[in-house]
Amino acid sequence: MGEPPENFSMVWKGIYRSGFPARRNLPFLRTIGVRSVLCLCPEEYPDSSLAFFESNGIALIQHGMDGNKAPDDRTGAFMAPEIVARAIGVLLDESTHPVLIHCNQGKHRTGCLVGCLRKVQRWSSVATFEEYRRFAGAKARLVDLQFIELFDTATALQPPQRANSRPSGKLLAQSELSDGRQPPTARQAAASGPGATAAA
């Protein structure tokens, strides 16, 4: 039986999202042919999952960060836009596809990343925020919506920093078509910076 991870969904061709995949969800990732896992948590990855990834040729790409906290939260961490930009670079690089984005619950960090991706795709804010709320439910955070609103998509569309990166024409074609304009550096795109580690 297929047991997708919590909050699992398809984001776009070749891109999935979810909460942290539990051990019992790993076979499902194999059935959908996941080639890379983009983890947004800074913590070390469980050994048993690493072994599964390795034996199934799945690359682990970790761009770990803390989620946005409400302004009145004393621990007040905020997500780093440059890490989000790098994570978008991973998504734009078709050689990583099919890729699964996940954080812990698949609500906040994942929701922010997908929200910023929708900006790159030039989705309306209404649709972008609705999608964020669909996954965050009662745990929706205004700081996350603000983060998405303020995110500068130009930082996610820098020229490639890796020789073998392949920008996702399919993904960006949508935004180009939607208003007829060509995004400035999109076709050359797919920023991928330091912090990426491959388990396989």
Next chain:
Amino acid sequence: MGEPPENFSMVWKGIYRSGFPARRNLPFLRTIGVRSVLCLCPEEYPDSSLAFFESNGIALIQHGMDGNKAPDDRTGAFMAPEIVARAIGVLLDESTHPVLIHCNQGKHRTGCLVGCLRKVQRWSSVATFEEYRRFAGAKARLVDLQFIELFDTATALQPPQRANSRPSGKLLAQSELSDGRQPPTARQAAASGPGATAAA
């Protein structure tokens, strides 16, 4: 700018879902290359949308039905499993892809259809019901969950009734892989019955 319809999401490769596409959402459907629209509402389709579909080569496939009503609702309509089975046949037929499923809000009828599709894909009930609730939110109906639970997937996997139907191997491959069993008649599948009308 991309303006997806309300409750828009990707269901699977080549399958999207949403609420009723408003006029302002039609250009978005073109950008994602929609080839067919599977409408679950029984009402007549707006003329302006029909004209748009026709000029963009989009086929309208209508399997209209009323949604499930709560048992204490005097008007008490219930969805017809055989119409849902036919609608699944449309989804399994790759020649319709990319296809957009929609009803009015993209919550109940669409949620039931996608839930039944997840059964065909052999997803766990937990994941299937979680997905239903994600789109229905506060409007979730227990009768819908019950409908999904009682739906007999065998009815959706009848041999094809159309010469040119092409079953979606990609879609069913997942369920085959997930527990190693071959679904009985899946590979020959894609039931498509009366009620289908093509606008283009």
